[in-house]
Amino acid sequence: MSRMHASQVNSRNAASVPSTAHLMRWVIMATLPGIATMSYFFGLGVVSNVVLAGIFGLGLEAAVLRLRKRPIRVTLNDSSALLTGVLLGCSLPPASPWWLIGVGMIAAITVAKQLYGGLGHNPFNPAMVGYALLLVSFPTYMTLWAPPQEFIPSHLWAQIAGTLPTAQLDGLSGATPLDAFKHKGEAVLASEFWATDPLPNDTLRAWRWVALAWLAGGVLLLVKRIISWHIPAALLGSLVVLATLFYLSDPSHYASPLFHLLTGATLFGAFFIATDPVSAATSRRGKLIYGAGIGALIMIIRTAGGYPDAVAFAVLLMNLCVPLLDMYSVPRPTGQQRTSPGKPGEQP
Incomplete structure (x- = not known):
């Protein structure tokens, strides 16, 4: 703590x-x-x-x-x-x-x-x-x-x-799968990109197995109650929602949600980085907002930014928001009146 x-x-x-x-x-x-x-x-x-x-x-x-x-x-x-x-x-x-x-x-x-x-x-x-x-x-x-x-x-x-x-x-x-796909060129369709076999042998399979291994470690942390489900679920949920919207809008140029989940540091970041007990939000509502913000930033930076993975930058940007999240998301204690936002309630 x-x-x-x-x-x-x-x-x-x-x-x-x-x-x-x-x-x-x-x-x-x-x-x-x-x-x-x-x-x-x-x-x-x-x-x-x-x-x-x-x-x-x-x-x-x-x-x-x-x-x-x-x-x-x-x-x-x-x-x-x-x-x-x-x-x-x-x-x-x-x-x-x-x-x-x-x-x-x-x-x-x-x-x-x-x-x-x-x-x-x-x-x-x-x-x-x-x-x-x-x-x-x-x-x-x-x-x-x-x-x-x-x-x-x-x-x-x-x-x-x-x-x-x-x-x-x-x-x-x-190149990593994320890096290769990001720099494939606007004129190259996703189907054309994968048809050229752009990655070294076994690279995509290796990254998928690594992602699943991080998931296994994350499940262990959840089972042992070392971390709570709020941040990983919110992070992965917001990332999947945005990735799905991008993919459905133009599947020829955007990668699938599964690709974003199983390549890069998505699962590693969701369970081992974003859940840091010091720099993360503390209330349940704050954790959900914090995790969702990280997932959204990952997709935004991956899509429009210059870095193909973006987990580190997304986490650090949301670390900046933690004091504000904690101020506004800590629940009001039972029996206390609600006052102005961010200020503790007063006994009636």
Whole structure:
């Protein structure tokens, strides 16, 4: 539970709130199906991303806490820095250079989390701040998604070390399904695009299996009540509605709703990113509006913007709206009169 919203939890039910470490570790466990499936299709570089990001996260958190003269072991034991590393590592192209991961984690842990006061005070999702910074600053490296490959490719260690020339990296990478469809050209019909077999072998099947693995992890979080259904359902619902409207209006130029669901980071974002308990809305109504806004923004950016996936930007934009959503969507306590919007009611 975020300290930002601690005032909304009364002393009677505060004891029933699971510990932060418990929540974070369950989320990390729920990422294992997605990490395993990505590793199966895209190789050991997925694991190297997660391991390096986790090490950077713990090290940076400890360094900043030392500078702030705060207890280190207690804070590291909550596993929030480790979870941020896992989420950012899963978001990056497999076998990203160590320095790229380091820059992303500096933005996530030092800037987006600790400079705001640490866990519970950060208004933005730290992992998505790191991802967005890298995407804007290093677009070449952030678009080098490899097609399905062997588990340990020959170029793996040079790629992680950052010694592989960019020209060679370009030759080893392939477009993601979202990226390929977005840049197919206005004159090319969807049927013509797919008829040309535009993706490397097995790419579309790999992304679909990865999406289903994230869904399996998300279902685990729902079953364990680590997250509630409101944000994922609202996000996926609004995305499917908009995708369906676009597709029905012109199926020759817009992708199907299923394509948007099972490629890219849609399901990963719905269950693991948008549900961050610190930066997301807290009331049930607020969560529904928050999730629906993310889903709508994803489709708008994918359709009219310059980025084919857009989950990170949609989440960060809705993070900006959370204080307003919490102010206007927190239900009026029983027995209190309704006053002006955003102000607590008064006892009659």
